[in-house]
Each structure stands twice: as C-alpha cells, then as structure tokens.
Amino acid sequence: MKLFLHRLLAAIVAAAAAFAAHADEVKVAVAANFTAPMQKIATEFERDTGHKALLAFGATGKFYAQIRNGAPFEVFLAADESTPAKLDAEGATVAGSRFTYAIGKLVLWSAQPGLVDDKGAVLERGEFRHLAIANPKTAPYGVAAMEVMRRLGVADRVADKLVTGENIAQTHQFVATGNAELGFVALSQVSGGANAQPGSQWQVPAELHTPLRQDAVILAAGRDKPAARALADYLRGAKAAAIIKSYGYDL
Structure with a gap:
C-alpha cells in the first residue's frame, strides 16, 4: 500500500511538473x-x-x-x-x-430608474443635461451610438449634450457616477450575473446600427x-x- 501511494504521489508530482513546464x-x-x-x-x-x-x-x-x-x-x-x-x-x-x-449589443442606460423608457423616446424629449458615448474615433460602440442617433434623427438635437468617454468603460463610469444622466454602453456592462446593475435601459434594436x-x-x-x-x-x-x-x- 505504501509503495502504491508513493508511486501515485510521484506520478502526480511529475504530471504537475510537466503541466508547469508547458505553461x-x-x-x-x-x-x-x-x-x-x-x-x-x-x-x-x-x-x-x-x-x-x-x-x-x-x-x-x-x-x-x-x-x-x-x-x-x-x-x-x-x-x-x-x-x-x-x-x-x-x-x-x-x-x-x-x-x-x-x-455585441448596444444599450441606452441610466442609473436612474424610470429615466430611460423601453423605446428610447427619452432621446427625442431631450430632458437631460448630459448623454455619454464612447469616442467614435477610437471605439466601435461610439460609432454605433452615433449611427443610432442619426437614424432616429436626434444627432443634431443632442450634439451639445454629448460627453465623450475615452472608451466604453469610461463611458459607463460617467453614467454610473451620475456625471451623465444616461449614455450608450455595452449591454454586457449592465447585465450578466454580478454585472447586473439597477436603473433603466433601452436595448437598442440591432437594425439601428451596423452589427x-x-x-x-x-x-x-x-x-x-x-x-x-x-x-x-x-x-x-x-x-x-x-x-x-x-x-x-x-x-
């Protein structure tokens, strides 16, 4: 029995060493x-x-x-x-x-419950001071956000309210901290297990922007x-x- 255990331990050690060697x-x-x-x-x-x-x-x-x-x-x-x-x-x-x-999926999100309706009509009403988007020059989600606003005919109307994040993570931070009342972020940032966040949101229909x-x-x-x-x-x-x-x- 002792010999068997010794050999088993040696085999485990050897396997671990081989695993580490190839890591x-x-x-x-x-x-x-x-x-x-x-x-x-x-x-x-x-x-x-x-x-x-x-x-x-x-x-x-x-x-x-x-x-x-x-x-x-x-x-x-x-x-x-x-x-x-x-x-x-x-x-x-x-x-x-x-x-x-x-x-990916784009979502219009606010940390405030009830601010964003399920059709995104809040963009037309314009009852907010700041709208956050990722920089469309470097972030594809920012490009998608601009496409959505142009297709909805609100791009010019909200242009002076835009707050631009360096990337989608900073954009989410603007909204989460209240520096912007709402913003276009990735769905993955506000949903998914521990990532699920309160507030209000509109999941943007895929046909409103390039996939x-x-x-x-x-x-x-x-x-x-x-x-x-x-x-x-x-x-x-x-x-x-x-x-x-x-x-x-x-x-």
Missing part, C-alpha cells in the same frame, strides 16, 4: 466592453490549460495604433471586425487566425506562442461560449 503567458489586448467576461474566461483558461492571459483593456482604435507602433500584444480581441481585418491586410497578424468571438461583430486575431508577436493559439482555441470552446452568452452577447 506560458500570453499578452492580450481586449476591447473595454469585454472586460468582465474576459476576466472570467482568463481565470478558467489558466485553470484548464496552465497558461496565463495577461490582459490589457481599452479602446479598439487605440490598441490598433499601439500594435502598429510595436506594442508586444500577442492576441487582440477587438470591438469590431474591421480593425482586425485591417491588421490582417497589413501583415500584422497570423494569417487565418481571425474569427468572431462575440456579437457589432467582435473579432479576435493572433498577432504576429504571438506566432510562435503556444499560449496564444491555446487562448484562441479556448475562446471558441463551450466553456468560453457559455460565459460570453451569460453577459448578453450573441455568438
């Missing part, structure tokens, strides 16, 4: 709207594979500029499909590695990194899909 780190640039689900996915990814994902969150457009200027990111999770496609065309990615990991197809891609710096390929595979797996859907994204 790696991957540097990941992540669109700010995907912060909460990616943090959860990264935890599960490390537990299941031994690889550690080092996450940085921000605006897609700013990440594009950083990547083109040599930032050492190895995987990029954008808030759109056009930015990874552009990096593809510029030879800054691993060819064939791009895929859609989520389809928020969010693509991931392995960057050139991750070409020879097993952890980069492992993360891309993991994002397409069942466990990641369940987490992504729990935050209100479509697949």
